[in-house]
Amino acid sequence: MCGRYAASRSPEDLVGLFDVSKWEPAETLAPDWNVAPTKDVFAVLDRPVKGSGDPDPVRQLRVLRWGLVPSWAKSPELGAKMINARAETVHEKAAFRRAFTSRRCLLPADGYFEWVTGKEELDLEQRGRRKRPRKQPYFVTPVDGSVMALAGLYEFWKDVTRAPDDPRAWWVTCTVITTEAETAPLPGGGEGGPRSLADIHPRMPVALPADRWDAWLDPARDDEGELRELLGGLPTGRLRAYPVSTEVSNVRNNAPELVEELDAPEVGTLF
Secondary structure, eight states: OOOOEEEOOOHHHHHHHTTOSBOOTTSOOOOEEEEOTTSEEEEEEEEOOTTSOOOSOEEEEEEEEESOOOTTOSSGGGGGGOSEEETTTTTTOTTTHHHHHHOEEEEEESEEEEEEEOHHHHHHHHTTSOSSOOEEEEEEEETTOOOEEEEEEEEEEEOTTSOTTOGGGEEEEEEEEEEEOOOSOOTTOOTTSOSSHHHHOSEEEOBOOGGGHHHHHOTTOOOHHHHHHHTSSOOSSOEEEEEOOGGGGSTTOOSGGGGOOOSSOSSSOOO
16 A cells, blocks of 8 residues: 655656646645645646646646545545555546546655554564554655655545635545555565565555656546556566665654665664
């Protein structure tokens, strides 16, 4: 899954990295080292500019809320449960299938966090000796320090309790697509650490390589089979994983130190 990630790139950097043509400086976000569901996040998408009269899509950098609210939802509270969409079934699920064929985006990230329960604590949990075992967070990030472009979907939801001209009447929300975690060896993995991303968690976000960005964002592409191919067969060896401070487990903590690599995990033996 993807339940937390870091996003510290400035909007100016993202405009250049993703060849963005339209960004409103008023829509800006501070670096966030602990992005959690329901927070506002940057998203890159191709869409006609509202009110321009030009039907051609334009590459935009927008601020969306993480947690997709389907257009048919009765309440935006549903978004808290829709932070991830599975690549294997995204084309089938009622909450995602329409967005999958017409409203796709990229969510820029430095990397994502995942938690591992230590062997000793996991044994205690399974024996009923401890209900809430401590977990060790790991940060998964590109080996070369490049931006991680998470495949996502976005959706519009209208709050009918507000006036039509109220700018707060429309919610624009998003979700991160996940897939089975890689079993290929991690660069520098092993020796008491995770040998692969699958050792850390069975799921991972889909991080699209740059040569797939344009195809994924193109709203004219609506063939389910072709779109699903973009989510599969991803190159391996691009990511590394290392232990970070358990301070990241508290969503109130937000600082660059949260992604600093530790010499050793803080929580016992893990692998």
